[in-house]
Amino acid sequence: MGKKQLIALAVLLPAVLVGGWFYLGGAAATATTDQSLALVELRIDKMTCGSCVKTIESSLLQQPGIDEVVVSVTSGSGRVTFDPDKIDGRKIAGLVTDSGYPAAIKTELSAADYRSMQREEALLSRQYIAKIGQRLLSRESYEEAVRFRIGQQELTPQLLSAARQETWNDLLQKETLLAAAEKYQVVVRDDEVDARQQEVAGSHPEFDSWVVARFGGLDQFRARVKTDLIIQRMIDDYVLENAPQGIARQQVLNSWYQDLVGNTEVKVFDPQLKAAAGSSSGCGGSCCG
Secondary structure (H helix, E strand, O other): OOHHHHHOOOOOOOOOOOOOOEEOOOOEOOOOOOOOOEEEEEEEOOOOOHHHHHHHHHHHHOOOOEEEEEEEOOOOEEEEEEOOOOOOHHHHHHHHHHOOOOEEEEEEEOHHHHHHHHHOHHHHHHHEEEEEOOEEEEHHHHHHHHHHHHOOOOOOHHHHHHHHHHHHHHHHHHHHHHHHHHHHOOOOOHHHHHHHHHHHHHOOOOHHHHHHHHHOOHHHHHHHHHHHHHHHHHHHHHHOOOOOOOHHHHHHHHHHHHHHHHHOOEEEOOHHHHHHHHOOOOOOOOEEO
């Protein structure tokens, strides 16, 4: 894939902007409604396939105090509910690391906070703006993406409203596609991202300044590269693998994407965004909340 395809998967679908999210879906043990449970979300490295997921799940579920384990090979993340009287988040991350997959805590909620998270949408809205499929979008990353979109322009209520709506539309499309990639368990390795970074750097004499201006920094650029590679691989390997060439190929993709949007549940927590999404034709699935 060349530079233009990296910047926006233009030959297939409109460009998507990198945002933030915490994964809350995938294969899992049976959840319980025990009110004493706490929650930890992990970043997990070196996973490459479904057997990695099973190894991690097995290593945790045999431990006293572990209730539910959800692991995503595509996003490199995990979610564990547990009894804090028997085990804690640091121990859980250590067990995952010991099983061969280095893990670090992204988010940890006490039993009281987790109960509130389950019970009150208001608490969710302080941390997340929406849930697309099984993927939660963090408010912090959404607001950062809005600020980056506005840039140095003079801030007005109209500009802010437009930036928020445009950012939401981009995130909605990207997260809908990534939700599909989760189901296919699409994986992109770090060395593939490294290779793409080197390829793009070779075509940009002022690569460092271009990355900052276009993406906000190297971390954001690499996240965007990985997202594009995941989506492209899913489309090539699962959506268009046996599709004919030409216009018919685009029709296959369009039909698949429309079905995906229609079957992806979208739950918006942010009140302002909920109102905007409810009146926008760009809201796929069932906007509710």
